[in-house]
Amino acid sequence: MNTETAAGRFGRFGGRYVPETLVPALMELEEAYAAARADPTFDAEVARVLREFVGRPTTLTPARRLTESWGGAHVWLKREDLAHTGAHKINNTVGQVLLAKRMGKQRIIAETGAGQHGVATATACALFGLPCEVYMGALDVERQALNVFRMRALGAVVRPVESGSRTLKDAMNEAMRTWVSQVSDTHYVIGSAAGPHPYPTVVRDFQAIIGKELRTQAQAAFGKLPDAIVACVGGGSNAIGVLHPFIGDASVRLIGVEAGGHGLDSGQHGASLTLGSEGVLHGSRSLVLQDGDGQIQEAHSISAGLDYPGVGPELAHLAKTGRMEVRTATDDEALAAFYEVARMEGILPALETSHAFARGKELARELGVGKYLVINCSGRGDKDVATISARGVPPAVGVKA
Amino acid sequence: MSGDIAKAFARAKARGEGALVAYAMAGDPDLPRSVDVFTALVEGGADIVEVGVAFSDPIADGPVIQGASERALKAGSTLRRVLEEVVPEVHRRCPETPLVIMTYVNVIMAMGEERFAKLARERGVSGAILPDLPPEESGALRATFDAAGVDLIPLCAPTTPRARAEAIAKDARGFVYCVSVAGVTGMRAELPPDLSQRLDLVRNASPVPVVAGFGISSADQARTLSAHADGVVVGSAIVRAAHADGPQAAKALCAEIKRGLKR
Missing domain, CATH: 3.40.50.1100 (Rossmann fold)
Structure with a gap:
């Protein structure tokens, strides 16, 4: 059963409420994702990494x-x-970073709250050899020292976000602002089944x-x-x-x-x-x-x-x-x-x-x-x-x- | 179509000038004093005024306007209060100048699209710019705005493919807001070299005026762009000047940029 009532819509919810600059990138992602899903070698590659690396x-x-x-x-x-x-976060980051590589993207950005998604993204980037920047609320950087270290150890750059409440929602704002200015060569790995279409679908599928x-x-x-x-x-x-x-x-x-x-x-x-x-x-x-x-x-x-x-x-x-x-x-x-x-x-x-x-x-x-x-x-x-x-x-x- | 916006562009053109669309944040530093800032923009030569309404999560804005949003929210700015306490007074002082609300779609949804459109028109608002509402999501809202006589002004980005840009322009209300750089609002020393070509493309397809915005802060930039656009939007530079040195500084900046727009 599919709850997607139209592309990117779940009843009244979903959609793509983003600045126009990002719309073409989201369309590109939607197309690339559909093509990847139609290609049995992509699913096989994701499955192999989940088995051999994720356990x-x-x-x-x-x-x-x-x-x-x-x-x-x-x-x-x-x-x-x-x-x-x-945590489960690695299921999605492995899939999205493989997708980003397939799309020819040169670098990865992500947001994180507790740091689990940031660690999972940094891990996938280390595994596949892509540079990684993680936006994290400054308050969360203070509260989650262990995961901040793990991300840095994995080679990622952690960028503390000082705006707003200095937590996850502000990290996500800043990651989106960064993506707007670097959208041509950068893939944004969203960790929640949230964000603009096609992210809720992509994250859910992975x-x-x-x-x-x-x-x-x-x-x-x-x-x-x-x-x-x-x-x-x-x-x-x-x-x-x-x-x-x-x-x-x-x-x-x-x-x-x-x-x-x-x-x-x-x-x-x-x-x-x-x-x-x-x-x-x-x-x-x-x-x-x-x-x-x-x-x-x-x-x-x-x-x-x-x-x-x-x-x-x-x-x-x-x-x-x-x-x-x-x-x-x-x-x-x-x-x-x-x-x-x-x-x-x-x-x-x-x-x-x-x-x-x-x-x-x-x-x-x-x-x-x-x-x-x-x-x-x-x-x-x-x-x-x-x-x-x-x-x-x-x-x-x-x-x- | 409200018609007010078209008239403002026509007046500027008749004077041999590009139009200046000037942005400031309602409620920065507080609601009454922001009325003085908006008035100063018009005194400095602004042809259209964008009234910023603060949102807690402004993803399209750089640090200057983010800071203004935080100050405005602390000062108790809300869409309802802006429509009651700021817009009518600015409209009374500057009756010729079209006022355009710039905010995020959630702020409009919370008031109710229909209620906003009706109230805004009654208070003297001519249009609205919602940077997180691309064409695919704007159909129902635009019909509501059309019925009330409020122009929903579309944005076009450097990343927008040609056919999409032309479709946006053909169907535009008020004017087309061409975002000059892939990024957030804020002053830039240099604008992309292909901006003039992009403006020409959009202008060829558009039945309404075309303006360039994001990153523009000087008379020189305005002069260069005015050959390819009907006007420019200046936001962060004005917000910074008003915050640092008050309404007179914002007025002086508008006057300086306006000099760059004289043909």
Whole structure:
């Protein structure tokens, strides 16, 4: 099933709201992408790199202790945290950098929030030998020192962005401004399933490998499709990647979990699907956090990857039409989930991913015993240790201090 | 078509001048004082005034106008207040000069396209420029603006292929805004060498006047371009002058550029 109602449109959402200077480049990208997709050697090359370099397929892991503790559905984890660089972001950057090479582009730019997409882009650029510049909000540069180092170690230039709120949305503004002035020889690797057409489609297609693998693995592991799949939603690349291949399967509940931040009443959250209104941000029409005058509001989340006031247009469409259910988890709930998963399953999930886990227990119980719930474990939490440990560590389990 | 814009170009042409389209940011440094800046632009010789309305995420703007946007938002500028507190007063002081709103599409959507068009026309606005609304996305909005008598002025870029540029020009309202450089707004020491050819191409296809904008800040640049365009847009240089030295500095800059536009 395809939710694309016209080229680049998902119901009311999507489109290409960019300066005229960029329109020809987006048309060129759209054509080049269609040609690449029609060429079996391109798909084969992407598949080869994902297998040999990224380590795909990622495993589907039974979460036995969480299943027992939550007392409901069988819980399984799709392990994107095991992909090279520690998150699903690499699926898209490998595809887009290969596409850029095919298009003859000489350099790569990207934006990043927490730094995972920046690291994944820098990694793909190192692998394929292209220069890479990453725009990152100055505040995020301070908060994510580990990923800033990783990008620099991989040979990328990190450009701190001082404008606006000095976070992801400003990094994306600056990357677009840079692209406008260097559009002829530069490819802009967008990391979210957001931005102007064709980016939401391109990113979704490269990330859909997650859901495609899951279909096969679920059949092998428990003989049927999952009854529900849950993923965290910021811009939405891991969510659309794992959920998209199941849109046509009415028996599969699709659930997105947004950042509730300090609570939905606090005004400090990243819940664009839950509380946003229709608007245009970063090149597409979608649901955005804005005031009554159309000024974009700053989002808040403990996880830098969910700290974004917009969301991809296809997810907005899936949410508005009811195909995807949307829930939220607060900062505190995500932190509690982080330790629960760490101590019950031996996995340190990323703070973004922890939001999906935070709704796991209630979903497992709603589904009930005998059903199957898959949580997309989108990334690992190493990048977040400074944020998390600054709040203190709970005592060890079952060992006298 | 509002007709006001065509008249302003015709007046400049009758005087043997290229038109000066002058931009400043409403609400910089605050709403009342920006009225004085807009008035000064007209006193300095501006034929058309672009009233900038701040947006939180101005992707087409360089550092000078980004800074002005931030100051205007801090000063409480909104589209509604600009239409109530700035536009009517500028229109009262300078009734001959067409006023064109320049902002981003989200600001218009938040007010409602129809409500904006009606209110803007009532208050004395002749046109609008929305740099993040390319032709493919502008159909419905332009029909709404047409019905209200507000010209949606299209942009044409250095990267726009020839056939597309001609199609944009043929269908234009008000004037065609030819972006001189691939990049964001802001002053440039040098303009691309093929700019004059591009302007000639667009001008041949366009039933309405054609202006060049982005990067223009001096009388010399204006003089060079006026052989190939019906006028020039000056934005960042004016915003910088008004911010640093007040309305009189903006007026002096307009007068200087206007000298370059005399044929």
